[in-house]
Amino acid sequence: MSSFTIPKTQVAAVVESIGAPIEIKHDQPVKQASELAPGECLVKMEYTGVCHTDLHAKKGDWPAKPNNPLIGGHEGVGIVVAIGEHSERPPVKVGDRVGIKWLANSCLDCEFCRKGFEQNCVKAQLSGYTVDGTFSQYVVSFVHHVTKIPESIDSASAASILCAGVTVYRALKNSNTHIGDFIVLPGAGGGLGHLAVQYAVNMGLRVIAIDTGAEKQKLCLSLGAEKWIDFKQSTDIVKDIKDATGGFGAHAALVTASASAAYEQAVDYLRPTGTLVAVGLPNAPLGANIFWTVFKSINIVGSYVGNRQDAIEAIEIAAAGKVKVHYELKPLNALKDVYEGMEAGKVVGRVVLKCE
Numbered sequence: 001m002s003s004f005t006i007p008k009t010q011v012a013a014v015v016e017s018i019g020a021p022i023e024i025k026h027d028q029p030v031k032q033a034s035e036l037a038p039g040e041c042l043v044k045m046e047y048t049g050v051c052h053t054d055l056h057a058k059k060g061d062w063p064a065k066p067n068n069p070l071i072g073g074h075e076g077v078g079i080v081v082a083i084g085e086h087s088e089r090p091p092v093k094v095g096d097r098v099g100i101k102w103l104a105n106s107c108l109d110c111e112f113c114r115k116g117f118e119q120n121c122v123k124a125q126l127s128g129y130t131v132d133g134t135f136s137q138y139v140v141s142f143v144h145h146v147t148k149i150p151e152s153i154d155s156a157s158a159a160s161i162l163c164a165g166v167t168v169y170r171a172l173k174n175s176n177t178h179i180g181d182f183i184v185l186p187g188a189g190g191g192l193g194h195l196a197v198q199y200a201v202n203m204g205l206r207v208i209a210i211d212t213g214a215e216k217q218k219l220c221l222s223l224g225a226e227k228w229i230d231f232k233q234s235t236d237i238v239k240d241i242k243d244a245t246g247g248f249g250a251h252a253a254l255v256t257a258s259a260s261a262a263y264e265q266a267v268d269y270l271r272p273t274g275t276l277v278a279v280g281l282p283n284a285p286l287g288a289n290i291f292w293t294v295f296k297s298i299n300i301v302g303s304y305v306g307n308r309q310d311a312i313e314a315i316e317i318a319a320a321g322k323v324k325v326h327y328e329l330k331p332l333n334a335l336k337d338v339y340e341g342m343e344a345g346k347v348v349g350r351v352v353l354k355c356e
Ligand SMILES: [Zn+2]
Pocket: 051, 052, 053, 054, 074, 075, 102, 163, 164
C-alpha cells in the first residue's frame, strides 16, 4: 500500500550483460505497490555510494556471477514509499528513511541466520548482484533487512556506512583487539580505509595507516591515525611497522586490499598472537607462510560485510557524529567516470551519487 505517487518508469544505470558498458536508461520500469510481494518494500532512492564490489559486479570477474541485466549499487538511502500487502509484522512503515545494504535479504531461519551470520545464509539475496540495486530512482528491497536511518545523519553521509562502514565495523569486531592495541590499516585513505581509521580510533586502538600520497596522508592523520606509512616511499614496510610498535609488530591488521600481496605481508608484521582480518576479495590464494603463521600463533579470519545489528550499530555511531564519511557528490549519470577513477586508484574517500 502507498500514499506516494509512484511513476511507471525511472532512470537507472543498467548493465545488460557481463562486461557490457553502463547504460543510463530513462525508461526502466518501476514495480508498483500492488505488485510487491509480502515482505518487499519499494524505496525511493535519495543517494547511493559506489563500492569496488560494484565494479566487480559490472565486470562479472568474481567466481560467483551476477544476474544480468543488472542495476548495481548496494549502499543507498531513501524513503519507503510502499510495502507489499500481507507483509508479516514489517519493522518499517511507509515514509521511513531506510538504508539498503549488500545483504538485501536472508531467510532468518537457517543456522547461519539464527547465529547472526545472516550474510552467510544460503538463501541470501545481494543488492546490485543477485537482485537490482541502488543505482536507480526506485529499488525493491525487503522490510526485514532495510536499516532505519536516525534523524541526525543526512542521507548522503549515511549512504556509505551501509557497505563500507558496516564492513569495517564488523571486521574490527573480528580483530581480537582491545583498547591500546596497534592495528595496521593498509589502504587507510580509501573508501573502507578512512572509515576503518575512525571506528578503530573510537575503539581506543592505535592506528598505523598505510597508503600513498599527500592527500590521503592528510586525511588519515586528521582522522586520528598515529603513524603514517607511504607504501611508495617506504623501503621496508615490515620494519617500519615493527619500529612503530616497540619492535614486536601490530596486534591486528585489517586488510581490505584487492591484491593478495598485502595479506601475505601482514603475517610478517603482526606480533605473535596477532590477527589478520581479511576483508578485500582478491580472487587468489592466501600465500601466508604456514611456518610463521603457526610459530607466531597468528589468527587468520575472514570477515564478510555484517548483519542487521552491525548495520544498526555502525549507522548509530555515525549518526552520533563519531564517524564521518568523506565523499565527493556526483550525479547518477557520472557512474562510468567514477568506475574509471576507481580503477586508476584516484578516489580519496568515497563517491556518493544523487539518485533523483
Ligand atoms: Zn560494498
